[in-house]
Amino acid sequence: MELHPLSLACFLATILFLFLNPHCEAQLLPTFYDQTCPNALTTIRSVIRTAISRERRMAASLIRLHFHDCFVQGCDASILLDAVPPLTSEKNAPQNFESARGFNVIDDVKSRVENICPGVVSCADILAVAARDASVAVGGPSWAVKLGRRDSTTASQSQATMDLPGLFDDLNTLISSFSRRGLNARDLVALSGAHTIGQAGCGTFRFRIYNGTNIDANFVSTRRRSCPSIGGDRNLAALDLVTPNSFDNNYYKNLIQRKGLLESDQVLFSGGSTNNIVTEYSNNRDSFYSDFAAAMVKMGDVGPPLTGSAGQIRKICSAIN
Structure with missing residues (x-):
């Protein structure tokens, strides 16, 4: 088949654009490392399982x-x-600051993977796979992680301060924040369900237990025992008192009972547009699991990710090459 000269010119122009534009989005695939580092995923899973067996909170x-x-x-x-x-x-x-953690585990994973496949697996992909393996390790859902991301050579404290959701964001602010990243209200509620595990410091929920209105009185009394009105900012409390170490749908049952620990959690069930989603997930764990897995895959495409010749594959995750 012959191409018309104009069609041929357009085709060649497209190829040239793709070649010269390293930020052009390439397709991420779960099989990305099958040939270049076939043992990458099993190595990551082994390190993550060991880390969580040592400390469930991880x-x-x-x-x-x-x-x-x-x-x-x-x-x-x-x-x-x-x-x-x-x-x-x-x-x-x-x-x-002083709350993000797990960097040492990611460093350990990266070191192990570099030993078997130097310069092949990105730190960004390791983070994505680690999140999936962490969910599975505590009884949560699994999903096929799309791979092929590359690592950034930049970071921004000011952008993180501006872009990351805040503890006191209202529902509309949270929905808008997620929407700017291509995530809808259902994704917001599903991803928030990760708070069915983990802990928070007293300083993050003090205002809620001493000044909140949409909160259960007995829950307040229990929480105040380990979180005084002054001091003790680093005293930890489980985000879910009932099953703190198991990935389940109890988080949503807590919200319905006005027992959400963080203000940004309880706003999901405060008479707004997400009440029905919270109720659905509280009654149907499978629905929550399915939507959580789908939302994690969707979140993995936010950016869009660096691919092709954009960015780099860092040798160590804490520093650019």
Whole structure:
């Protein structure tokens, strides 16, 4: 078949554009490392399982780390970079400072993977796979992680401060924040369900238990025992008192009972547009699991991710090459 000269010119122009534009989105695939590093996923899973068996809380920390990465510059492992002027670290943003954790586990994974496949597997993909494996390790859903991301050579503390959801955001603010990243209200409620595991420091929920109105009185009394009105900011409390170490749908049952620990959790069930989704998930764990898995895959595409020749494959996750 012959191409018309004009069609041929357009075809060649398209190829040239794709070649010269490293930020052009390429397709992410679960099989991306099948040939270049076939043992990558089993190696990641082994390290993650060991880390969580040592400390159950680590599952929540790793899921949160992936979430906080994707919401700033897309899923590019920018959250892992240390501050080396002129680069500022997202680790120091208020939403991450002294609360984001699991960096040592990711470093361990990266070291193990580099030993078997040097310069092949990105830190961004490791974060994405670690989040999935963390969910499975504590009884949560699994999903096929799309792979092929590359790592950013930039990070921004100011952008993290601006882009990451805040503890006191109202429902409309949260919905808008997610919408800007292509995520809808159902994704917001599903992804918030990760708070069925993990812990929060007293300083993040003190205002709610001493000044909140949409909150259960007995819940307030229980929470105040470990969170005084002054001091004790780092005293930890489980986000879900009932099954704190199991990934289930109890988080949503807590919200219906006005027992959400964080203000940004309870707003999901406060008479607004997401009440029906919370009720659905509280009654149907399978529905929550299915939607959580789908939302995690969807979040993994936020950015869009760096692919092709954009970014780099970092040798260590905390510093650019």
